[in-house]
Amino acid sequence: MTSITTSDFPQADRLELIVRLVNAIHEGLTSEQDLEEAIGLASEGRQARYYRRAAESINLLELVDRLPLLTPQGKALAVSNSSERGDILRLAIKSNPVFDKMLAYIDEHSPNTRELQEYVARLYPGSAETAGRRTSTLKNYLLQSHLVVNSNDKYEITSYYESTLINELEATARGFEVPSQSSNSGSNNFQKRSVGFIRDPKLRKAIEMQAVNQATKHYLGQGCQVQDVGATHSFDLLVQTPSGQERHVEVKGSQRLIEKCVLTLNEVIHAKQFKETDLILVSNIKAKYDASTISWQTDPGEMRIIKNWVPDAASLESLSYSYSITPDLVRGDREVTI
Incomplete structure (x- = not known):
């Protein structure tokens, strides 16, 4: 409860x-x-x-x-x-x-x-x-x-409540998808699937934990020591290999095939500065709501590992900007419509 x-x-x-x-x-x-x-x-x-x-x-x-x-x-x-x-x-x-x-x-x-x-x-x-x-x-x-x-x-x-229930069910089943431009060459046109926003916070957390748990088991299976540091660091897992090497791991999980993921500025900076960084992508995670425990249950997804990952500038896409207001500009109130 x-x-x-x-x-x-x-x-x-x-x-x-x-x-x-x-x-x-x-x-x-x-x-x-x-x-x-x-x-x-x-x-x-x-x-x-x-x-x-x-x-x-x-x-x-x-x-x-x-x-x-x-x-x-x-x-x-x-x-x-x-x-x-x-x-x-x-x-x-x-x-x-x-x-x-x-x-x-x-x-x-x-x-x-x-x-x-x-x-x-x-x-x-x-x-x-x-x-x-x-x-x-x-x-x-x-x-x-x-x-x-x-x-x-x-x-x-109101009818808005009923439509919100429908939107909630759709968001739970599908998550939030950020499409990119489709390729126009050949017969394999597709829109890239993105790790984006899942509206249900409990489902979003369950997907994240499934991905992190899979990554953790992978490194433990190689005889590594693994610590979850996602709450305090700009990466998710701190790994020490049997030879004593320190590796940092960024983990992304999704219910769909991951062709695109959202990175914070600190995640990008850290991966560029610390060369022993791995990116783990866990796609197609299955999730089912268990009413008896009031929680989401997940099954393992498909894991891909990019060793020694360095974010490529050509693959990075700006999603927001910081804009400085100079003295000669006057900021007006924006009308808000709900």
């Missing part, structure tokens, strides 16, 4: 300001003062913290070494157009366990305001007074995203 904590309850009320925050982080802003200015508020950083934590609660960003970094879902939101933005936000909201339970409750009971507040109070692991304030914020998200409508003090789900 998913454990709900107070951090799952956002304190920031306006979805459009979360979108502005995500855009600002995508553009390279990180300090609380800069982020607060970008979303148009002024509270010496306090509101920026509230909105940052709200974005964390719906899986749009994470805090790494005290810096806000966009998740794949946050990056998808930052580069989305107006027609895509609503779908991405609705999927993000539903990925939060509190919203997921609220939506299921509304779908079944069509509660009034009092009933919904009482339900949230049962979910909230804190005081009833705070639960009341959090209920107001939760309702704002559901109404602003059009997942729910309130008619004559009855909360009911």
Whole structure:
């Protein structure tokens, strides 16, 4: 059973300001003062913290070494157009366990305001007074995203909720695919499959762990010592061979054939500087949801190893840029449509 904590309850009320925050982080802003200015508020950083934590609660960003970094879902939101933005936000909201339970409750009971507040109070692991304030914020998200409508003090789900369920199932089955230009020569035209964004965070973690576990078993089978350092380093596995050589391993996993993968700047820099780096690609990982354990179960994929991997500049493709604002430029507020 998913454990709900107070951090799952956002304190920031306006979805459009979360979108502005995500855009600002995508553009390279990180300090609380800069982020607060970008979303148009002024509270010496306090509101920026509230909105940052709200974005964390719906899986749009994470805090790494005290810096806000966009998740794949946050990056998808930052580069989305107006027609895509609503779908991405609705999927993000539903990925939060509190919203997921609220939506299921509304779908079944069509509660009034009092009933919904009482339900949230049962979910909230804190005081009833705070639960009341959090209920107001939760309702704002559901109404602003059009997942729910309130008619004559009855909360009911909308057709957007049903389409979100369909999108969620499709994302679970397919993941997020970033196509490249197709080759036009010969009869073997294809679009390259990319390690990209899987919307379900639990499935994404299961795929990552399957790939890392397969890579770990490979090196252990060669008599190496292996340490998982992915949480603290710019690579995933620290390997020491029987001869004493140190090797660094970057691991990528996908449910599809990997012809393309996303690399961070630090991953590229490290692989260029440390020559004993291997790239392991684990493709076609099978995943199945086990309702009895409420978890994803995975089967091994097909593993390919690129020894002494150095990222080739010709194969690297820029996905985002840092843009410096000079004094002669004036930054205007961007209209946000949800």
